[in-house]
Amino acid sequence: RSRGKLYAQDDIGITFEDIAGVEEAVEEVREIVDFLKYPEKYQRLGGRIPKGVLLVGPPGTGKTLLAKAIAGEAGVPFFSLSGSDFVEMFVGVGAARVRDMFQQASAKAPCIIFIDELDALGKSRSGNSVGVHDEREQTLNALLVEMDGFGANVGIIIIAATNRPETLDPALLRPGRFDRNVLVDRPDKSGRADILKVHVKNVKLGTDVDLQHIASITSGFSGADLGNLVNEAALLAARKGKNTVGQPEFDEGVERVTAGLEKKSRIMD
Numbered sequence: 001r002s003r004g005k006l007y008a009q010d011d012i013g014i015t016f017e018d019i020a021g022v023e024e025a026v027e028e029v030r031e032i033v034d035f036l037k038y039p040e041k042y043q044r045l046g047g048r049i050p051k052g053v054l055l056v057g058p059p060g061t062g063k064t065l066l067a068k069a070i071a072g073e074a075g076v077p078f079f080s081l082s083g084s085d086f087v088e089m090f091v092g093v094g095a096a097r098v099r100d101m102f103q104q105a106s107a108k109a110p111c112i113i114f115i116d117e118l119d120a121l122g123k124s125r126s127g128n129s130v131g132v133h134d135e136r137e138q139t140l141n142a143l144l145v146e147m148d149g150f151g152a153n154v155g156i157i158i159i160a161a162t163n164r165p166e167t168l169d170p171a172l173l174r175p176g177r178f179d180r181n182v183l184v185d186r187p188d189k190s191g192r193a194d195i196l197k198v199h200v201k202n203v204k205l206g207t208d209v210d211l212q213h214i215a216s217i218t219s220g221f222s223g224a225d226l227g228n229l230v231n232e233a234a235l236l237a238a239r240k241g242k243n244t245v246g247q248p249e250f251d252e253g254v255e256r257v258t259a260g261l262e263k264k265s266r267i268m269d
């Protein structure tokens, strides 16, 4: 996907079956699927359907996946953009893009707009900003204006993801904007086992593979890390010319992914 390009997908093909280990988050967003499918049920008594939902959690825990699954379960189009797409853009372009996105979305409502890395776009506004910041502020302002501008019941729900909620401009969190918060946290041991089960669905496993054991030696792994691990193990087994993926490949895969994670955290220090 090229920088800043709008991206709409009609049939997302992802459901809650594809997500594991974050049951509480899934339970919290089930209601949103219902809002999108049966808006009349909620509007009948004068209720206002929420416009914005903020998914908060560390990288790779499934926030994007969860947003896509909401669209998939509700059977509505999924528009996505990333907050970082707006950095380093010419003044006015980001704001125009936001308006364009909302225009396209209202033509396709009910639908979901997903904004990844909201913090890149929605950082607290500082008094003395120049250059990139001016552009970001204009884009943020355009987003606020658009969010306030559409009625609560037009069937657009904006889902945004962040791993730094504390840096967000408080204006984004006001009632009628991103006033709902859903935590998408790293999985615990049984969550990791469940995520592994999702990722091995299409993998030929050897009879020696013990997913519970793998879950117990992958403390700190995110869903993305676990997906990575399963893929590493499958590639290792293929390289060895095996017909199934066995426990030794998973053990080796854990080492590789762990080494990769350590390297990454050293670079970030």
Ligand code: ATP
Binding pocket: 018, 019, 020, 021, 022, 058, 059, 060, 061, 062, 063, 064, 065, 066, 116, 161, 163, 195, 198, 222, 223, 224, 225, 227
């Ligand atoms: P980031 O904050 O880095 O954007 P994210 O929270 O949006 O990350 P995703 O992009 O949804 O994470 O996850 C990346 C991939 O990792 C998913 O496509 C999926 O394969 C796997 N994954 C992550 N979390 C889960 C989960 N809870 N269950 C199953 N698979 C997961």
